[in-house]
Structures are given as C-alpha cells and as structure tokens.
Amino acid sequence: MTNSISLTVNGARREFVLDDPRVTLLDLLRERLQLTGTKKGCDRGQCGACTVLVDGKRINSCLALAISHDGADILTIEGIARGDQLHPVQAAFITHDGFQCGFCTPGQIMSAIGMIREAQAGDDPERIRECMSGNLCRCGAYAGIVDAVLEVQAGQDEAKQRLSA
Amino acid sequence: MKQFDYVRPATIAEAVAAAAQPGSAYLAAGTNLLDLMKGGISRPDRLVDVTRLPGLDRVEYPADGGVRIGALVRNADLAHDADFARAYPAVAEALLSGASAQLRNAATVGGNLLQRTRCAYFYDTASRCNKREAGSGCDARGGENRLHAVLGRSEGCIATHPSDFCVPLVALDAIVEIEGKGGRRELPLEELHRLPGDAPERDSALSPGDLIVALRLPAAARGFAAHARYLKVRERTSYAFAVVSAAAALRLENGKIAEARLALGGVAAKPWRVRAAEQVLTGAAPTAAGFLESAQLALSGAKPSGENAFKIELARRIVVRGLTSAAAGTPERIPALPASPFASVSGALHV
Numbered sequence: 001m002t003n004s005i006s007l008t009v010n011g012a013r014r015e016f017v018l019d020d021p022r023v024t025l026l027d028l029l030r031e032r033l034q035l036t037g038t039k040k041g042c043d044r045g046q047c048g049a050c051t052v053l054v055d056g057k058r059i060n061s062c063l064a065l066a067i068s069h070d071g072a073d074i075l076t077i078e079g080i081a082r083g084d085q086l087h088p089v090q091a092a093f094i095t096h097d098g099f100q101c102g103f104c105t106p107g108q109i110m111s112a113i114g115m116i117r118e119a120q121a122g123d124d125p126e127r128i129r130e131c132m133s134g135n136l137c138r139c140g141a142y143a144g145i146v147d148a149v150l151e152v153q154a155g156q157d158e159a160k161q162r163l164s165a
Numbered sequence: 166m167k168q169f170d171y172v173r174p175a176t177i178a179e180a181v182a183a184a185a186q187p188g189s190a191y192l193a194a195g196t197n198l199l200d201l202m203k204g205g206i207s208r209p210d211r212l213v214d215v216t217r218l219p220g221l222d223r224v225e226y227p228a229d230g231g232v233r234i235g236a237l238v239r240n241a242d243l244a245h246d247a248d249f250a251r252a253y254p255a256v257a258e259a260l261l262s263g264a265s266a267q268l269r270n271a272a273t274v275g276g277n278l279l280q281r282t283r284c285a286y287f288y289d290t291a292s293r294c295n296k297r298e299a300g301s302g303c304d305a306r307g308g309e310n311r312l313h314a315v316l317g318r319s320e321g322c323i324a325t326h327p328s329d330f331c332v333p334l335v336a337l338d339a340i341v342e343i344e345g346k347g348g349r350r351e352l353p354l355e356e357l358h359r360l361p362g363d364a365p366e367r368d369s370a371l372s373p374g375d376l377i378v379a380l381r382l383p384a385a386a387r388g389f390a391a392h393a394r395y396l397k398v399r400e401r402t403s404y405a406f407a408v409v410s411a412a413a414a415l416r417l418e419n420g421k422i423a424e425a426r427l428a429l430g431g432v433a434a435k436p437w438r439v440r441a442a443e444q445v446l447t448g449a450a451p452t453a454a455g456f457l458e459s460a461q462l463a464l465s466g467a468k469p470s471g472e473n474a475f476k477i478e479l480a481r482r483i484v485v486r487g488l489t490s491a492a493a494g495t496p497e498r499i500p501a502l503p504a505s506p507f508a509s510v511s512g513a514l515h516v
Contacts, residue, residue, distance in 0.1 A: 003171065021171035021212070024199070044200050048267060057241075057270045063199045064271065067171055068192060068214050115266065120245065126501035133403035134265020 005070040009033060010079025018067050025069060026050045026061035029076060037077035037106045041136075048135035051107040051114070052076050058114025060134075077106035080113065088155060089113055092148035100139035111135045112149050116156065123153050166202050173214040177344050177376065184213045185346055185374030191215050193237060194271040196264075197280045205290050206281075206297055221275075221378055224249060230384030236275030236377045240330070241266065243274060253382060254495045255333040255393035255412050262397050262504030263329040265404050275377040278331060278341065278357065279369065282324035282434070283406055285309065295321040299366040310471030312408060315480070316464075317433035322365030323470040326358055326435050329504070333395050333412035335436040336428035337386035342379040345372060354380070358435035368434075389414035389426060394490040396483055397430070397504040407431035409480040410504070413487035415451065422446045422455075427463060427488070432480055439463045442484075451492035453485070460484035 003018045009029070016032060026043070029035045029052070038061060041049030045063040052061045053075040080087040089112050092098070099105040111132060121127035128149050129142070137145065174180040184191055188210030192198060201207035215221070221237040224246055232252065234243060240260050243249055250257035264272065286292040286305040293302035305313055305323050313323040331354065339354040357369050371377075397410035410430035416423045425446040429437040442463035449455045460481040467477045486506050 021169065022166050044203060045196060045268060048265065051267055058267050059271045060196070060267045063194075063196050063268075065171075065192070065195055065199065065212075068173075068195070068216055111267065114270075118241075118245075118266070124501060130403055130502050131266050134267045 003067050005067060007066075007069065007071070008073045009035070010074070010076060016066070021065065021067045023066045024062055025052070025054070025064040025066045025074070028066040029061065029074070035076050035078050038110075039103055039106055041104070041107075046136075047104070047107075048111060049104050049107040051110045051135065053110060053114055056114075056117065058111050075110070075113075077110055080109070087113070088152050089116075089148065092151045093145070096144040096147040096151065097141065098144040098148040099137075099141050104135060104137045104139075108132070108135045108137065108145055112145070112152070115149070116153060121149075121153075123150060123157065125150065128153075167205070167208045169202075169209055170211040171214065172211060173217060175217070177218055177378065180213055180215055180218060181344055181346060181374045181376055183211070184376065186211065187373070189213055189373070191376060193273040193276045194239075196268050196272045197276060201281060204288055206288060215376065230387065232382050234274050234380045234382075236273060236379055238274045239270060240264075240272045240274065240277060241269040244269065250499070252387045252390055253333070253337065253393075254390060254499070255395045255414055255491075256330065256337070256382075258499050258503045259329040259333050259395040259397075259410075259412065261499060262395065274330075274380055277328055278354070278377060278380070279371075280328060281368065283327045284313065284324035287324060295365040296324055296361070296368075297366075299364070303365075306471065308471075311473045311475070312431075313470050313473055314433050315467045315469060315473060315476050316429075316437055317360040317435065318470050319361040319363065319365065321363060322361035322434070324361070324365070324434055325431055326433065327406050327431075328436070329395065329397060329407060329410060329430060331358070331436045332410055332428045332430035333393070333414070334380070334382070335438050336412045336414060336426040337382055337389070339386075340381045340383070341377055342381065343371065343375050344378050345375040349378075355436070355438060360434050365434075388416045388424070391495055392417055392491045393495050394487055395504050396487045396490060396506045398479060398483055398506060402505075403502065409476055409483050411480070411483045411487035413484070413491040415446075415488070415491050417451070417492070420450060422449055422451055425459070425488075427459065427484065429463060429480055429484070432467070432476065437463075439465070441465075446488075451488070453489070456485045456488040456492075457481075459488060 039049035041047035050061040121131045190209035192212040221235040244260035292304040393414040399405040414426040425443045
C-alpha cells in the first residue's frame with residue numbers, strides 16, 4: 001500500500017509517498033527531510049524533545065502518524081530564525097543559559113513558542129513552569145528556561161503596550 | 166510496531182463498517198494508541214482514521230441549557246473554551262491537570278474516554294496480564310501494586326482507569342453518544358467503563374465498530390458551577406497520573422447543601438461514584454464532620470489489593486479536601502497548578 005501526503009514544512013510545501021503507514025511525523029522530519037533539529041528522546045510522548053508546531057499548536061511529533069496529518073502546516077526549530085537573526089525565544093535561551101547539553105533545547109524552544117501563542121501563562125513563573133511541564137531537561141536548566149520565557153513574554157507585553165499607546 | 170493497514174473513511178457510516186471488522190482500531194490523535202502500538206501492547210491489523218470525519222469537532226450549546234461536545238474536540242480546546250470552563254469548572258480543571266500541554270493539544274475527548282490503564286504490567290509484554298491477553302494471569306497482584314485499585318477490582322485484574330476528565334464528568338451525569346452497527350444510541354458515561362470481573366480484557370461496554378461521536382452534559386450540571394473542584398494527588402508536581410483524585414461539586418442554598426456530587430479517580434477500573442456519599446450531604450450545612458462522613462461512605466468497601474492500603478485513607482482525605490474546597494467556592498481562575506491539593510488558589514507550589 002502506498003499513500004501520498006503533502007505537508008507544508010517551515011513554509012515550503014512538500015509531497016511525500018509513504019510506502020508504510022507506520023512513519024511518525026518525527027521520523028519523517030528527521031529521516032526524509034534531514035531536519036534533525038527535532039530530537040527523538042523517549043519516542044513515547046514523555047519527554048517533549050520532539051515538540052513541533054502543527055497548524056500553530058505544539059504537539060509531540062513522536063505520537064503523530066505522518067499519514068494522518070496530510071495537509072498540515074509544520075513548524076520546526078529549523079524554521080523559526082530569519083536568516084542569521086535568531087527567533088526571540090532562541091536569543092533569550094542563550095541570554096539566560098536555558099540549556100546545558102542542548103538535547104532537549106529544540107523541543108523546549110518550540111514548546112515555549114507554542115505556549116506563548118496559547119497565552120495562558122502570561123508572566124506568572126508558576127504558570128510557565130506548569131505549561132512547560134511536558135518538556136523534560138535532564139541537565140536541570142529549568143530556572144534559565146523560565147527566565148528566558150519570562151523575558152520574551154515581557155518583550156511582547158511591552159510591544160503590545162506601545163502599539164496600543 | 167506491527168504492520169497495519171490504514172483507512173481514512175469519509176463518513177461515520179463508513180468508519181463504523183470498517184472498524185466492525187476484526188482486528189480494527191479507531192485512530193484519532195493516537196496519543197495513547199501509538200504508544201501502545203510501539204510497545205506491542207496493542208497490535209491492530211487496521212487503523213481506521215476518524216480525524217477527518219465531518220461535524221465531530223464542535224462544542225455546541227443546545228437550547229436545553231446543556232452542552233454537546235464532539236468526540237474530536239481537543240482536550241486543550243475544550244478546557245480553554247471560556248463558556249465551557251465557566252459552566253463546568255471542575256471538568257476544565259480536570260482536563261488541565263492531565264498529561265502535558267502538547268498532549269492536551271492533540272488528544273481528543275473521545276480518545277480520553279477510551280484510554281487504557283497505565284498499569285505497568287499491562288504495558289510490559291513480558292508480564293502476565295489478563296487485560297492485555299485474556300486468561301494469561303495477573304502479575305500486578307504479587308508485584309509493584311501500590312498504585313492499583315482498592316475498589317471494584319477482581320481476582321483477575323487490579324488496574325485503575327487513568328482519566329482525570331472522566332471523574333467530574335461521571336459526577337455531573339455525562340452522557341455518551343455512540344454510533345454503531347445498529348445506529349445511534351446513548352449511554353450514561355457511568356456505564357461506559359466496566360469493572361474487570363472475569364473479563365478484564367473488556368474495558369468498556371462498546372462493541373466492535375462502536376464509535377463515540379459526542380459527549381453531553383445536562384443543563385443541571387451547570388447548577389454546580391459556583392462550588393466545584395477537581396483535586397488530584399500526584400507523585401510528582403505536574404504531568405503525572407492520579408494516585409487518587411476527587412471531583413466534588415455542591416449546590417448551596419441559604420448556607421445548606423441542596424445537592425452534592427462526588428466521584429473518585431485512581432481507585433478503580435472506572436470513575437467511582439457513590440450516591441450514598443452524596444445523599445448524606447443533602448440538606449446539611451457544609452461542615453468538616455459532614456464531609457468526613459461522606460468520605461467514609463465513598464470509600465466503604467475499599468480493600469487493599471496489595472501494598473496500597475494507604476490509598477484508602479488518602480482517598481478519604483482527598484474527598485474531604487475536595488468538598489471543603491468546593492464549599493469555599495470555585496476559584497475565579499483555574500489555579501496555576503490545576504487540581505493541586507497543595508497549592509493555594511493564587512499560586513502553585515512547584516517543587
């Protein structure tokens with residue numbers, strides 16, 4: 001059985017022929033597109049290293065069958081910078097030491113971008129911790145991660161105030 | 166993962182016909198099913214992808230004052246629906262206390278209802294498990310069973326139902342709409358999940374091909390909106406299943422309890438509702454003594470199934486805490502750490 005799907009990945013439309021329906025979105029990104037920034041940690045939905053945005057929402061790509069996402073719009077860690085200009089969340093992770101070994105970092109950053117879009121946590125560190133609990137960091141960089149998210153959130157809040165002033 | 170055929174029906178009727186064939190399983194988000202398939206616990210021959218079926222992704226508020234939730238509505242979308250969260254705050258809180266933000270963005274309402282137990286022996290294919298393989302035995306009984314059932318269990322199975330969402334739903338008389346080979350039918354959610362008895366391999370009252378298409382809450386469930394909580398004890402602060410949990414909802418009139426609802430999670434193979442524990446509160450003032458009496462009734466008949474006697478006392482205490490918290494009033498905003506019995510309303514204690 002063969003199945004064709006099309007996905008928009010980081011803004012570019014791509015066609016895929018899947019000769020096996022078992023391919024996860026994670027494996028498709030890594031093996032077919034060589035977008036290896038999205039990490040395979042547990043591969044069972046427990047660690048969050050595989051987090052990507054699908055149609056604007058963060059999900060675990062390891063628990064998503066590619067074939068079921070025909071037509072979806074995917075954003076991965078490779079698609080968030082503009083040339084050499086880092087995404088504000090990437091820059092904030094560097095400023096605040098939001099990582100050590102870096103393996104969980106793409107998932108953390110994509111999760112943070114999704115979380116800020118969800119607009120549930122605001123600038124409350126407790127809510128940020130709760131809303132980021134699906135991303136594990138074995139190095140324990142959580143304090144820096146929360147600070148990075150807080151900085152980006154504060155920047156967005158300021159920008160909104162400027163626009164409304 | 167075992168190989169499987171993949172079909173994506175265009176209509177509900179086609180889906181039911183495809184899934185009625187032996188070896189079929191419905192696929193929605195797959196957040197539980199794919200995990201089970203990767204571990205070899207579920208081995209379907211055919212996946213019937215229902216994600217494109219029309220009309221199942223809406224939250225509707227019919228004129229009768231209730232709510233009808235399509236089976237494909239995502240857990241996060243329902244919890245963040247402001248009208249829903251205002252009318253059914255304990256349900257929204259339960260949803261937000263479960264899994265992670267990523268999983269809640271994907272997982273569907275119908276899938277949440279039908280998720281499988283997290284018993285470690287069910288997951289470990291080297292162990293004997295009557296739920297995974299009928300008649301093979303139960304290694305949980307003599308194993309690590311501190312998190313297992315204390316109510317409604319059988320000789321053959323001591324697993325618990327893992328859903329948070331289902332606990333307040335059962336307390337609030339939720340109804341499930343099912344499309345099957347014989348057409349559309351309805352079932353109280355309380356009757357959807359089965360106790361293990363001598364057939365632990367059957368989790369639910371569903372037959373092959375049956376598809377949950379919607380979930381409804383009656384208008385009366387809104388009457389508890391001012392005094393409703395879901396509280397959950399976890400072994401880590403966030404992103405963990407319940408050790409024990411309770412949904413508590415009160416309708417107060419002139420300082421007295423006009424009606425009470427109570428259900429427990431993490432204690433049995435289904436959300437556990439005891440009407441005697443609700444009725445003892447009717448007409449009474451909301452007092453600590455009354456809540457303790459209710460908790461005693463809620464856990465009547467509870468027995469350890471291994472190293473889990475502590476869960477019985479813990480469940481009594483979460484009932485008392487839940488009722489006390491409900492009586493104090495539904496928080497204005499869902500707390501930073503939803504359903505935590507350790508957090509104040511204003512801030513969570515992340516440790």
